[in-house]
Structures are given as structure tokens and as C-alpha cells.
Amino acid sequence: MKLTQLIAATLTTCVMLNCQAAETKVDAVAAIVNNSVVLETEVRDMVARVKKNAAKQGQTLPSDSALQVQALERLIMNSLQLQVAKRMGLQITDAQLDQTIENIAREQKVSVEQFRAQVVREEGSYELFRERLREEITTGEVLRANVQRRIYVSPQEIDTLTKMMEQQGASNEQYNIGHILLALPGQPSEEQIKDAESKATKVMELLRGGSDFKKIAIASSSAETALEGGDMGWMNINEMPTLFADQVRGKKKKDLIGPLRSGAGFHILTIFDIKGANVVEFEEISSRHVLIKPSIIVSEEKAKNMLAKFAVDFKAGKADFAKFAKENSEDPGSRLKGGELGWADPNVFVPEFRDTLKSLKKDQLSEPFRTEHGWHIVQLMDRRTVDATAEKKREQVTRMIYNRRFNEESSNFLREIRDEAFIEVLADK
The missing domain is CATH 1.10.4030.10 (Porin chaperone SurA, peptide-binding domain)
Structure with missing residues (x-):
């Protein structure tokens, strides 16, 4: 009798443990x-x-x-x-x-x-x-x-694109581009190329038949923007990869483009929207700042507190900005000028610095803030609206070429680190 009870108790315990195990899913x-x-x-x-x-x-x-x-x-x-x-x-x-x-x-x-x-x-x-x-x-x-570090924009490239834009009467129109990539491996076989091309053709047929571009992108694209529905964001035609720019030029909203072949695979594009016109004016700001870089000697907290104390003294009229910058700033480009950065397009600064400047009123001093370079405090001296001079146009053209190269090289870099990696996708159990 005791043996029968022991077996029954053991079975009951096993059943309970199995039930608990079934309820607790181990992360796979x-x-x-x-x-x-x-x-x-x-x-x-x-x-x-x-x-x-x-x-x-x-x-x-x-x-x-x-x-x-x-x-x-x-x-x-x-x-x-x-x-x-x-x-x-x-x-x-x-x-x-x-x-x-x-x-x-x-x-x-x-x-x-x-x-x-x-x-x-x-x-x-x-x-x-x-x-x-x-x-x-x-x-x-x-x-x-x-x-x-992979990107170099030569003066000759800037001159060539500037002249081309002037001849074409090019504007600052912005295109919101959708992108689907049917990817190819680094050294594809003929069969892999035919398979990718066939898939691209089927995708085009679906899109022409009225299928939703973003839904198809999420389902089929190998591009890094797949989960965003292939949305590449807003860009000028001269910021796009060359392959895309040549095909987008002259197209209208909702037009379908492709398939286009590149080393990465077959691309399909659409134009979600178009906006903008020629911009003949832009805003410049004049500012001055102090940069303190945290180090083994100067902690994050100490760097921030130094600037916070200076801000209190400066607002109370007890501290001189130029003197403090010359003695403490670690920005070699502005230190000897008392922290002055001169007139500049705010978009040339890193995002945290740019956004802080945009939030300030004339003569207002910011609170200490952090960027990738260290802790800053900045004062907005003045704002002005200026004509789009030849120098400004060259800056815009340089940025367009840089952005285009950055988009192209980003895709190359990501593909390279993936090709070099050991990746094993485990089948569902």
C-alpha cells in the first residue's frame, strides 16, 4: 500500500512539474x-x-x-x-x-x-x-x-555639379523616396541573379496592380529601411545615389521606377511625395561657446559644474565670457577668439549644439549641455537672413555630394560587415 501511494505521489509531482515547465517558456x-x-x-x-x-x-x-x-x-x-x-x-x-x-x-x-x-x-x-x-x-x-573616412569631395566635383545645376535651373525640390531592394550576394551565380530578377519583376507587377508599396517593402525588401516601409526620407535629387537620381529626375509623385540593377541587387523605387522650391535665403547665426572635455582628471560632473557655476556668475555680471573661454575652453578653433564661432549656418553643428542654438533668443546663454565632443555652454549673439551667395551654394552642393556618397557608402559598409560575419539563423523549434 505504501509503495502504491509513493508511486502515485511521485507521478503527481512529475505532472505538476511538467505543467509548470509548459507554462514557463524559456527564451530561445x-x-x-x-x-x-x-x-x-x-x-x-x-x-x-x-x-x-x-x-x-x-x-x-x-x-x-x-x-x-x-x-x-x-x-x-x-x-x-x-x-x-x-x-x-x-x-x-x-x-x-x-x-x-x-x-x-x-x-x-x-x-x-x-x-x-x-x-x-x-x-x-x-x-x-x-x-x-x-x-x-x-x-x-x-x-x-x-x-x-571613405568619403572625399573634390573641388572639381563641386564645380561640375554647381555648373550642371545652373544649366538645368535645378531647384531645391525635395523627394520622399520609397525603396525596395531584392538583394544579391557578393558574388552571385547566374541562377541567383535570375531568381532575384524574377522576384523584382513579380514585385513590380504587384505594385502596378495597386498593391501598397510600404506593405510590399516590409515583406520583400532587403534594404535597411525595410521595416519603415522602404521610406528613405526627404532628399534633394543630388543627394540620392547616382543610380536613383538619374531615374527619379523628371518623374512625378507616385510614379514607379525599376527594377534597376546594381552590385547590391535589383532596386524598385517610388516617389511618395515632392515638396519645396528654389530657396534664395537662409539664416545664419553668430555665437560663442566654451567646451570642456571630460577626462581621467575632469569627471563628467566636474565639467558640467564648472560651466554651471560660470553661467551663474556670467548672468550676475561677475564673469567675462571671453576671459573664461580663453582660460578654460578646449576648442582650439575658438579658444583664442574668446569662444567666438562667428557667423555660420546652424546646420553645420552637431545636432545637440544646433538644437540648443535654435532654442535660444538673442544674447541668451544656454545651460550646460553634452555633445559627442564634451560639455558646452553657448551664447547666441545674433541672427541674420542672407542671400544665397555663391559661397553658400557651394556649401549646399558639397553637402549634396557628401550625402549622396554617405548613403552609398553606408549600404556598402553594412553589406561588408554582414558578409564577413558568422551568422546562423536557427529554425523554429
Whole structure:
């Protein structure tokens, strides 16, 4: 009798343990990326965010399986870029993250506390939002650092494009381009080329038949903008990759273009929208600043406090800006000038510096803020609107050529780090 009871008790315990195990799902690995992994929960979370954003915009989406494939690819690329950042020793500090959040809140015209409450309402966890933002900033810095050094814009290129734009009467029209890429491997076989071309032809047939471009992009594109529905954002025709610019010129809103063949694969484009006209005036600002770089000797807190104390003394009339800048600023270009930066287009500065300047009134001094260069304090001296001079046009042309190269080289860099990586996508169990 005792043996029968013992067996029954043992079976009951096993059943209970099995039930508990069934209820507790262990997080599984979706992909191995070099010495790192992408988890299934990360894929599910990204799919959920895409669905939520699509619902807000009224955007239809492809099947869950297609979304999961695109989300996994995005996470693989994020992992590769974060690994590059680690090898570079690139880290985004909490201070830099806080400054970015302050800038986002300022752009939305809310306080940091209000912005935090908004994030919690919409996303549930402010801490997870911070870490996603940290990753986004890090991957952006990886791209900038590795792509920037590949780009050189020669004076001859600037002269050629300037003359061409003058002859064509080119304007500052902006195009919002949609992009679908049917990708090819580095050294494709004839069969792989035919297969990709066939897929591109089928995609074109679907689009011509009225299918939603963004939905097809999310389902089919291999471009880094796939989860955004292929949306490349707004750009001047001279900022686009050369292959795209030649085809977009003269096209109208909603026109379909492609398939276009490149080394990356077959491209299909559409024009979501067109805006803008010739801009003959632009705003310049005059400002002065002090930069203090954190180091082993000067901590983040000490650098910030030095500038905060100076701000209090300056506003009270107890400190001289030029003297303080000459004695303390670590910006070699402006230190000997008492921190003066002269007249400049605010867009030449890094985003945090630019946005802080735009928020100031004439003669107003900012609070200390952080950029990738260190801690700053800046005073807006004046604003002015000027004609688009020949020099300004050359600056615009230089920026157009640079942006075009940056777009092209970014795609090349991402493709290279993926081709060189060990990636194993694990089948669903």
C-alpha cells in the first residue's frame, strides 16, 4: 500500500512539474551573430513595436512571418554594428543619453518628466526605451565614424555639379523616396541573379496592380529601411545615389521606377511625395561657446559644474565670457577668439549644439549641455537672413555630394560587415 501511494505521489509531482515547465517558456535563441545572439523575445518585441506604429499611421502590414524575418534581419545588423562599436571602444555615456532625451523633449515642447511619462504610457518601460535609444545612437556613430573616412569631395566635383545645376535651373525640390531592394550576394551565380530578377519583376507587377508599396517593402525588401516601409526620407535629387537620381529626375509623385540593377541587387523605387522650391535665403547665426572635455582628471560632473557655476556668475555680471573661454575652453578653433564661432549656418553643428542654438533668443546663454565632443555652454549673439551667395551654394552642393556618397557608402559598409560575419539563423523549434 505504501509503495502504491509513493508511486502515485511521485507521478503527481512529475505532472505538476511538467505543467509548470509548459507554462514557463524559456527564451530561445533566434540567431547566432559572431559571438553574440539575438533572442526570440527581441524579435517579438520589435514586431510588436512595428505593429503599434503601423496602427497609429493606418498602415497595412504583411504577415507575421514576413515581419519576423525583417525584424530578425534588423536585429542582426544592429548586433553587428554594436560589435563594431565595442571593438572601437565607442560608448554612449548616461550624460550623452540624458542630453539627447532633453533635446527630444525640447523638440516636442514638453519637459523631460512629461516626455518620460509619455514613453511609459506608450511603451511601458522607460528603462528599455533608454537602452534602445542608446543602441540607436551607437549604431549611428558607428556608421558615421566608419563611412565618413571613405568619403572625399573634390573641388572639381563641386564645380561640375554647381555648373550642371545652373544649366538645368535645378531647384531645391525635395523627394520622399520609397525603396525596395531584392538583394544579391557578393558574388552571385547566374541562377541567383535570375531568381532575384524574377522576384523584382513579380514585385513590380504587384505594385502596378495597386498593391501598397510600404506593405510590399516590409515583406520583400532587403534594404535597411525595410521595416519603415522602404521610406528613405526627404532628399534633394543630388543627394540620392547616382543610380536613383538619374531615374527619379523628371518623374512625378507616385510614379514607379525599376527594377534597376546594381552590385547590391535589383532596386524598385517610388516617389511618395515632392515638396519645396528654389530657396534664395537662409539664416545664419553668430555665437560663442566654451567646451570642456571630460577626462581621467575632469569627471563628467566636474565639467558640467564648472560651466554651471560660470553661467551663474556670467548672468550676475561677475564673469567675462571671453576671459573664461580663453582660460578654460578646449576648442582650439575658438579658444583664442574668446569662444567666438562667428557667423555660420546652424546646420553645420552637431545636432545637440544646433538644437540648443535654435532654442535660444538673442544674447541668451544656454545651460550646460553634452555633445559627442564634451560639455558646452553657448551664447547666441545674433541672427541674420542672407542671400544665397555663391559661397553658400557651394556649401549646399558639397553637402549634396557628401550625402549622396554617405548613403552609398553606408549600404556598402553594412553589406561588408554582414558578409564577413558568422551568422546562423536557427529554425523554429
